[in-house]
Structure formats: structure tokens, C-alpha cells
Amino acid sequence: MQGTLEGFVLKRKVSFDGEGASNANTSNKVPKSNSTPSMLKKIDINNLPWDPADRKNILDYDPNQRDEIRRIYLQRGPTQPRGHLFPIKKIASKDRRFVITWFDEYHWLEYSEKVDKAYCLWCYLFRDQVGRQRGSDAFVTDGFCNWNKKERFAVHEGDINSFHNRAHKNVKIS
Numbered sequence: 001m002q003g004t005l006e007g008f009v010l011k012r013k014v015s016f017d018g019e020g021a022s023n024a025n026t027s028n029k030v031p032k033s034n035s036t037p038s039m040l041k042k043i044d045i046n047n048l049p050w051d052p053a054d055r056k057n058i059l060d061y062d063p064n065q066r067d068e069i070r071r072i073y074l075q076r077g078p079t080q081p082r083g084h085l086f087p088i089k090k091i092a093s094k095d096r097r098f099v100i101t102w103f104d105e106y107h108w109l110e111y112s113e114k115v116d117k118a119y120c121l122w123c124y125l126f127r128d129q130v131g132r133q134r135g136s137d138a139f140v141t142d143g144f145c146n147w148n149k150k151e152r153f154a155v156h157e158g159d160i161n162s163f164h165n166r167a168h169k170n171v172k173i174s
């Protein structure tokens with residue numbers, strides 16, 4: 001365990017340069033870039049999906065909007081629906097389901113109510129900045145749902161130079 005791993009800014013309530021409450025959309029100034037040929041459709045950043053399964057690849061957003069989108073998601077924090085009744089499913093003939101305390105153990109962990117799968121917020125947000133080395137990881141792409149293999153969370157985090165931890169380093173830049 002390295003000290004640097006704990007140095008991230010992301011807490012439940014993140015303050016990014018006094019940007020204001022996460023639901024304040026009155027004086028929201030989106031940097032406009034007049035010179036952008038914007039082939040990609042600008043999206044309403046106040047209506048970014050909450051459920052990880054609804055999110056599109058960060059690379060599919062306009063490059064000029066990505067930082068703002070990252071900031072919003074970091075302010076929100078990972079989608080952790082603690083009031084959800086996590087469905088039971090049979091895995092290897094045993095009843096399994098997502099365990100709520102995993103949210104406390106893994107602060108990057110997100111859960112999709114729509115598809116009953118887990119994801120990593122940090123890898124989602126910063127995958128374009130840390131390369132594609134672990135891009136096929138279930139937590140980043142398809143979602144993880146092998147609830148009998150909790151050890152996969154630690155595997156996803158990996159060592160200090162892992163895709164995940166390099167994404168994690170980006171959490172402090174906003």
C-alpha cells in the first residue's frame with residue numbers, strides 16, 4: 001500500500017474550485033469553443049446518465065466537453081444505489097448477489113440497477129488518458145457480475161502501475 005494511493009481528491013462531496021453544488025445549473029458556464037468543428041453532437045451536461053449502463057464511451061463525447069463531464073461525474077461520485085434490493089441469481093448452484101459493503105471497500109465501485117452489474121468510475125472517466133492496456137476489463141466495458149468472485153475487485157485495482165491506478169491518478173486533475 002503506497003501513500004500516494006490515498007492522495008486522491010475524490011470524496012463523497014468533492015469541491016472543485018468552488019464550482020458550487022452539483023445540482024446548481026443556473027450559472028453553469030460551459031466553455032464555448034467557437035473554433036471547434038464539432039463533429040460530435042454537444043450533449044446537455046446537466047443530463048448525464050446516472051446508471052453506468054446508460055453511459056456512452058467517454059471517447060464518444062466531444063473532446064471539448066470531456067473535462068466538464070469528468071468534473072460532473074467526480075462531483076457526483078460513483079453511482080452506489082445503497083437502497084437497492086440487489087437481485088439474487090444462481091451462480092454455480094449457489095444464491096449470489098451484489099453485497100452492499102463492497103461500496104465501502106472499493107470507492108471506485110459503481111453498480112447499475114438496470115443490468116445488475118458493477119463498473120469502475122475512474123477507469124470509465126480516464127480510459128482515454130491511460131491507454132487501452134486493460135480496456136477489455138469487465139469493470140470498464142461490459143460490466144462485472146460474477147458475485148462469487150469478489151477477488152476480482154482487487155485484481156481490477158492491480159498494482160501501482162495498473163490501468164486502474166493510472167486512471168486513479170487522474171482523479172485529482174479536474
Ligand SMILES: [Zn+2]
Binds near residue numbers: 108123163
Ligand atoms: Zn478501475
